[in-house]
Amino acid sequence: METQPVLSLQHLEKKYREFRLNIESLCLERGSILGLIGPNGAGKTTTVKILMNMIRRSGGEVRVLGLNPRKDEKEIKQRVGYVGEEPAFYGDKTVDWTGKYVSGFFRKWDTNRFQELLDRFAISRSKKIQELSKGMKVKLALALALSHDAEFYILDEPTAGLDPIIRREVLELLLAESREHERSVLISSHITDDISRLADRIAFLVEGRVVLSRLKDDINADWKKIHYKRGALDKDTTASLFSRKEHAFSLSGITNKFQELKQKFEKPVLDGDVKVENVDLDDILIALVEGEKSCG
Amino acid sequence: MWTLVKKFSFMFIFYLAAFAVLLLYFIHDVRINDPNPNDMGFVYVLSPYVIWLVIASIWGHEQVENKNRGYHLLAELPVRNISIILAKFFWVFFTTVIITAGLMGVYAFSPLKHAFLGYAREYTLFFGGLTLLFGGGSYLLIFRFGYSLFQKIALVFLVLVLAGPILLHLSVWKNLSSEELIFRLTRLPTTGIVFLCFAVFLILIPCALRLKESHKELSKG
Numbered sequence A: 001m002e003t004q005p006v007l008s009l010q011h012l013e014k015k016y017r018e019f020r021l022n023i024e025s026l027c028l029e030r031g032s033i034l035g036l037i038g039p040n041g042a043g044k045t046t047t048v049k050i051l052m053n054m055i056r057r058s059g060g061e062v063r064v065l066g067l068n069p070r071k072d073e074k075e076i077k078q079r080v081g082y083v084g085e086e087p088a089f090y091g092d093k094t095v096d097w098t099g100k101y102v103s104g105f106f107r108k109w110d111t112n113r114f115q116e117l118l119d120r121f122a123i124s125r126s127k128k129i130q131e132l133s134k135g136m137k138v139k140l141a142l143a144l145a146l147s148h149d150a151e152f153y154i155l156d157e158p159t160a161g162l163d164p165i166i167r168r169e170v171l172e173l174l175l176a177e178s179r180e181h182e183r184s185v186l187i188s189s190h191i192t193d194d195i196s197r198l199a200d201r202i203a204f205l206v207e208g209r210v211v212l213s214r215l216k217d218d219i220n221a222d223w224k225k226i227h228y229k230r231g232a233l234d235k236d237t238t239a240s241l242f243s244r245k246e247h248a249f250s251l252s253g254i255t256n257k258f259q260e261l262k263q264k265f266e267k268p269v270l271d272g273d274v275k276v277e278n279v280d281l282d283d284i285l286i287a288l289v290e291g292e293k294s295c296g
Numbered sequence B: 001m002w003t004l005v006k007k008f009s010f011m012f013i014f015y016l017a018a019f020a021v022l023l024l025y026f027i028h029d030v031r032i033n034d035p036n037p038n039d040m041g042f043v044y045v046l047s048p049y050v051i052w053l054v055i056a057s058i059w060g061h062e063q064v065e066n067k068n069r070g071y072h073l074l075a076e077l078p079v080r081n082i083s084i085i086l087a088k089f090f091w092v093f094f095t096t097v098i099i100t101a102g103l104m105g106v107y108a109f110s111p112l113k114h115a116f117l118g119y120a121r122e123y124t125l126f127f128g129g130l131t132l133l134f135g136g137g138s139y140l141l142i143f144r145f146g147y148s149l150f151q152k153i154a155l156v157f158l159v160l161v162l163a164g165p166i167l168l169h170l171s172v173w174k175n176l177s178s179e180e181l182i183f184r185l186t187r188l189p190t191t192g193i194v195f196l197c198f199a200v201f202l203i204l205i206p207c208a209l210r211l212k213e214s215h216k217e218l219s220k221g
Helices: A044-051 A073-079 A095-103 A111-120 A134-145 A166-181 A192-198 A216-222 A234-237 A258-270 A282-294 B001-033 B041-046 B049-068 B070-076 B079-110 B114-145 B147-170 B178-186 B190-217
Strands: A006-017 A019-030 A033-038 A059-064 A081-082 A154-157 A184-189 A201-206 A208-215 A224-228 A242-246 A251-255 A274-278
Touching: A019 A044, A019 A201, A033 A044, A044 A059, A044 A154, A044 A201, A059 A154, A059 A216, A059 B190, A073 B070, A081 A134, A095 A111, A095 A134, A095 A258, A134 A166, A154 A242, A166 A184, A166 A192, A166 A258, A184 A192, A192 A282, A192 B079, A201 A216, A201 A282, A208 A216, A208 A258, A208 A282, A216 A258, A224 A258, A234 A242, A251 A282, A258 A274, B001 B041, B001 B049, B001 B079, B041 B079, B041 B114, B041 B147, B049 B070, B049 B079, B049 B114, B049 B147, B079 B190, B114 B147, B114 B178, B114 B190
Parallel strands: A033 A184, A033 A201, A081 A154, A154 A184
Antiparallel strands: A006 A019, A006 A059, A201 A208, A224 A251, A224 A274, A242 A251
């Protein structure tokens, strides 16, 4: 049981009239954090909702904590802490009422933990939900998700629309939860900075397909931005670069095979004809989206 | 399921409380203001109100759910759709039984002559049965077409239930007394109709479940 991945997707398919989600394979090990990055409309929310059985898949196999969301929806929701894009609460009810209401559905509700998180987030128990800001509502949703001893957290764009201070606070809490209690996290976002800060493994979802899924460290090692002078690189290397751009005095492009091509770059780097830079996830996402478009 | 039954109780109890006030008024009216043992007019008008009260309480309850995205919250919690449906149908059944019994209680306390009481009871049970049918049907409508369409249909329906018996009496059946109308209706096999309505109400539970489950498929997001 312990060695089982917390999440396993095989040939997952969901068809809509104008959109098709088609994930060949995606896996998440216990204690890891998987960041699902993609532009708006890439299928992140659809994927997350399929895991929670809020949407039915058209085909393929899905296992969450080794269970089938269709058959074991209730058990999965007992063991998963979920925060949706826009948390839904009863506006005229208080935070306290909401906590009591939600607690009624969980086997392992920890009231002390909930109170502790409310204090940490400075959310007043007597406040009505409609008096809370969007950031406060997200924090409340997070407090609820973290108070029933979940083994796996599924978070769908939890930081969208939050200010940087609250975003940082939320991410730190999740990171602590994952590290200290060995909890697994799946976080979907189009804010690549959040994913970069949090995830061990990153999957890029573009037009319903996972076009890249690797450990963050491997991505950082292989994906580099190359600034080079005209003629500094051979034709093949130049042709293998993504997102090529021409600047006033140099050219630039992104490679996803830096470790493989490392030797080719060594001499021109020493000569000062090539400069290698780390690339951020935004650039990778843009390169992948452009790559998908050019593939038709 | 009981957590949900408790949670859904507010709106239904609110309408039951409103109904209790209405009953007190009618008891006062038929016993003191107009104690006529041969007049079944108030039975003719009052009994169909069970439909009105139950549909109105469903409407009020669903309005709260719709406004607060209550179904969305429930979809995120470890609760089966069948528990949600059973809790909703429980309240339809419970309020119908309470209101029907309450009405029969009022008639028992009224100065109606003994021979009329049986007719009043059957007439009320007939509308109790219909209420189960309409109540269950309302949830089918909500789960299939959503709250907005239900709201529009419910508005027209409730006006018809409210004004229907009076309008029918004034136009189509103007030569018939209330008593005659009740006698005619109770000539129908009312007990059978009530059982049939109850059976259909039970069948509507799995139908509502299927509609709620399939509603997940309607849109991307």
